[in-house]
Amino acid sequence: xxxxxxxxxxxxxxxxxxxxxxxxxxxxxxxxxxxxxxxxxxxxxxxxxxxxxxxxxxxxxxxxxxxxxxxxxxxxxxxxxxxxxxxxxxxxxxxxxxxxxxxxxxxxxxxxxxxxxxxxxxxxxxxxxxxxxxxxxxxxxxxxxxxxxxxxxxxxxxxxxxxxxxxxxxxxxxxxxxxxxxxxxxxxxxxxxxxxxxxx
Amino acid sequence: xxxxxxxxxxxxxxxxxxxxxxxxxxxxxxxxxxxxxxxxxxxxxxxxxxxxxxxxxxxxxxxxxxxxx
Numbered sequence: 001x002x003x004x005x006x007x008x009x010x011x012x013x014x015x016x017x018x019x020x021x022x023x024x025x026x027x028x029x030x031x032x033x034x035x036x037x038x039x040x041x042x043x044x045x046x047x048x049x050x051x052x053x054x055x056x057x058x059x060x061x062x063x064x065x066x067x068x069x070x071x072x073x074x075x076x077x078x079x080x081x082x083x084x085x086x087x088x089x090x091x092x093x094x095x096x097x098x099x100x101x102x103x104x105x106x107x108x109x110x111x112x113x114x115x116x117x118x119x120x121x122x123x124x125x126x127x128x129x130x131x132x133x134x135x136x137x138x139x140x141x142x143x144x145x146x147x148x149x150x151x152x153x154x155x156x157x158x159x160x161x162x163x164x165x166x167x168x169x170x171x172x173x174x175x176x177x178x179x180x181x182x183x184x185x186x187x188x189x190x191x192x193x194x195x196x197x198x199x200x
Numbered sequence: 201x202x203x204x205x206x207x208x209x210x211x212x213x214x215x216x217x218x219x220x221x222x223x224x225x226x227x228x229x230x231x232x233x234x235x236x237x238x239x240x241x242x243x244x245x246x247x248x249x250x251x252x253x254x255x256x257x258x259x260x261x262x263x264x265x266x267x268x269x
Contacts, residue, residue, distance in 0.1 A: 194241075195241045195242065198234060198239060198240050198241040198242070199240065199241055199242040199243070199244065200227060200231045200232070200234060200235045200240045200242070200243045200244065200247050
């Protein structure tokens with residue numbers, strides 16, 4: 001099990017760096033080579049839009065109407081420095097969080113292999129992992145809000161504004177909270193271990 | 201810490217070294233050293249019993265409560 005974990009952690013660490021370099025290169029090429037970029041934004045329509053021309057071949061069904069209330073807004077946008085900055089900032093924050101979590105996990109794992117897991121440093125590392133996990137939902141929320149803002153403000157359909165999907169990932173937030181609780185349990189366990197070591 | 205450990209005084213009285221006491225009571229030298237230096241957080245009754253038996257003393261000869269000024 002330990003060797004499997006070691007392999008997974010090592011692979012995750014190096015793969016993320018490779019992916020980061022790859023994504024940065026792709027972004028640089030994409031922004032440098034083009035004047036416009038294509039964007040997709042999931043949108044909600046305020047009212048159902050009825051799509052004509054729908055037919056049915058079943059004898060028991062009649063008068064079919066396709067009503068759509070959700071879709072994907074696809075458009076091209078001119079490349080601007082704000083867009084480039086946001087893209088790199090998003091990539092930077094995302095990889096900072098995931099690389100930091102992986103780095104802390106590798107540090108914890110090294111203490112496990114030396115069979116001294118209950119250290120104050122490990123309790124602090126688990127606490128940091130919990131905080132980093134809890135940063136992901138607001139990061140994604142604000143990134144989506146920035147990404148979908150143009151769809152809400154600059155496009156209309158038959159005179160009506162488009163709505164957008166903005167969901168907050170409470171499940172990941174709860175997972176981060178679980179990790180924070182585990183960090184507290186670990187901290188108390190560390191104290192108990194230290195007291196046990198100083199019990200003659 | 202308000203509890204003082206007078207193990208070093210008892211060792212002098214009984215003319216015994218810490219190493220010899222460690223071998224007799226079955227506690228490691230490092231743990232006895234921790235006890236002697238007053239860094240121990242707790243002591244087991246079994247350890248206290250063994251030390252008192254080997255040093256022929258009472259627990260009160262080893263442990264002293266000092267009120268904080």
